Amino acid sequence: MATRGFFGRRTPPELADRIPPGQYLEEGFPVLSAGPTPHVRTEDWSFTLKVGPRPVKRWNWDEFNALPIGKMTRDIHCVTKWTKLNTAWEGVLVDDILADAGIEPPTGYTLAHAYDGYDTNVPTADLVGGKAMVALRYEGAPLTADHGGPARLLVPHLYFWKSAKWLNGLQFTERDEGGFWELRGYHMYGDPWKEQRFTGD
């Protein structure tokens, strides 16, 4: 349905194929979260890997930073409609976290947990094979609290609510359990290219 009198602002054609349906190109970096920004000190920070209820390994800030640090530059897509191109992150690949814990991906599903009680589900296959990291730096500087620092999950190929801020752990689960937004009507998977914003999309 064409909207009377709407012509729109076009994305430059060379970038158009990087903007998923319904999204617009954003130059800034907006923020989205359900509550106040927690300010977690790196001295107090830790990251726990769990299989079901069982903790497998826990790292403090220094231990975590001693893991191999990789770089990822990716386009990110927020369900509130903005897309930002070429965002540059540094952090620890989920593959390297698993290797350090000495385990193979134990189940098909994962819940990412955060300091503010937020959680979100991601299929394990979308976290391994170089697809996702726990990001510690953005554009060369430590991740600020409003963007999820000290550490956030980065799963750039899914809508950005899957990239949980203020991350404090990953938990492998037997079943695909919905997280905070997923239990409030948002899509269980969240592929921006299929515009999977809400349940049923």
Add this chain to the structure above:
Amino acid sequence: MPLRRRLDWQAATVRRVETKTPTVKSFFLEPAEPFAYRAGQHVDVRLTAPDGYSTERSYSIASAPETAPLVELTVELLEGGEVSPFFHEVVEPGDTLEIRGPIGGHFVWRVAEGGPVLLVGGGSGVVPLMGMARHRAAQRADVPMLLFFSARHWDEVIFRDELLDLEARGDGFSLALALTREPARREADFGRRIDGAAAMAALARLPAPPRVAYVCGSNPFVEAATAALMEAGIPAPVIRTERYGG
């Protein structure tokens, strides 16, 4: 509450357009397939150009759920924006727009959830809070509610006369304005940004600490306002935020 139903796009007819302030207009939409909504929810709007190019934005629902099927969207003009200038310069009664909703299950409030309720809005961030205040009034509830609303000027206070009327009912709704570019005009108001001291002073107008606080506006506003609330002693888990970007 989970949304189990599929959210389909549908046509909505613009029934009325109201100018609220020099840069804010309300659009009253009647969806082809009426839906119930909760105070604080939003809808997505999709605009499509003749060549098929389309873009989407989210807009909060300003009207009370009791007003359904009518949906009031209140849009602030952002110079150079793609969608808000279209609303302001093009949309008129009789037009159809594509929308889907209602969306959102966290930034919502129902009278039955009780209070006291603290609402904190910056600029167009007042829109979903207005839905909550109107819902309370439509239900003739006496849940204590305080709206702490920051705007640059008195003449940019969206819904100003209606808010003053709601307060004048004397049923437990109070309004505190924080004007950032001119002095306060009423005793209850502030002639500065929302900070910890202002939050503390405004909160004294609720009979008890808020059981829930809703903060909405641009991201810098939400960051500053939530910091002020926490400085005034409100615990983080009580605070829910909605950030418009920017």
